[in-house]
Amino acid sequence: MPFVVLGIGLLAISFGAILARLAQRHGLPSLTIATLRLGLAALLITPIALWQSGRALRTLNLRQGLLTAGAGFFLALHFATWITSLEYTSVASSTALVTTNLLWIGLASFVLFGDRPRRLMAIGIVISLAGSLLIFWSDSRTSAAGSHPLLGNFLALVGSWCFSSYLLIGRRLRASLPLPAYVWLAYGSAAIFLLFACQASGTSLTGYAGAAYLVALGMALGPQLLGHTSYNWSLKHVSPTFIAVVTLGEPVGSAGLAWLFFAESFAWLQGIGFVLLLVGIYLAARGEGQ
Incomplete structure (x- = not known):
């Protein structure tokens, strides 16, 4: 069941970059x-969180509160940097780099928690990272990379570091909280941090076309609530390292959707990279099953 849930979540999250690019074309700033x-995701899940996890929320202790703040801070930074990266580089490069959290989580899990990946998991990590690097290298050679590929790629990489930190903190927090409570706290605290960032930078949340808000709502319902919540649910059943491996499938889906909606073509080297990603995910799934 965790593998099925993660597959559904991956499909939903693959639409994230597409919807973000559409929102930018409708005039919404990346921070907005x-x-x-x-x-919107936090508001939509509020009734469910209060109904199903009211007791857990009322008895929240100081440690859980601090972990929530930390998770929300890194989740806010993840989306702020990654969505901004889409202004400067292609969907393929952005999603390939932002999903390199596998490497950072694997290293951090080993250093901080002593988690040793099994052999198949390690092989899957290497193959998946090779696929990501091949996609990035191929994309950087094309003229469709974006207005400032170096800046966009760096922002996507920062987004990967931040999402890695979010998953590692969530591993501890999710173990002691029901899913609705954890999701509501993580998304809500991240939204609060972003609201402060909008206020400090003078970025407005109002005054845009109705279509832009519909796209934002679609992002909240699909990639966020369905996609990221699937990952959060799975944190209690599989390791953060394996979830990071699954996220490497996002460039495959996002690049295909970018080709369909924005005519962002990809070279044959990128196709090889997508195949390597899928092979790596399969091997890591076998290793996780062991």
Whole structure:
């Protein structure tokens, strides 16, 4: 069941970059997109969280509160940097780099928690990372990379570091909280951090076309609530390292959707990279099953 849930979540999350690019074309600033995505998701799940996890929320202790703040801070940074990266580089490069959290989580899990990946998991990590690097290298050679590929790629990489930190903190927090409570706290606290960022930078949340808000709502319902919540649910059943491996499938889905909606073509080297990603995910799934 965790593998099925993660597959559904991956499909939903693959639409994230597409919807973010659409929102940008409707005039929404990247910081506004990130704030609306998380804020609307938190509002939509509030009744469920209060109904199913009211007791857990009322008895929240100091440690859980601090972990929530930390998770929300890194989740806010993840979306702020990654969505901004889409202004400067292609969907393929952005999603390939932002999903390199596998490497950072694997290293951090080994250093901080002593988690040793099994042999198949390790092989899957290497193959998946090779696929990501091949996609990035191929994309950087094309003229469709974006207005400032170096900046966009760096922002996507920062987004990967932040999402890795979010997953590692969530591993501890999710173990002691029901899913609705954890999701509501994580998304809500991240939205609050982003609201402060909008206020400090003078970024407005109002005054845009209705279509832009519909796209933002779609991001909250699909990639955020369905996609990221699937990952959060799975944290209690599989390791953060394996979830990071699954996220490497996002460039495959996002690049295909970008080709369909925005005519962002990809070279044959990228196709090889997508195949390597899928093979790596399969091997890591076998290793996780062991």
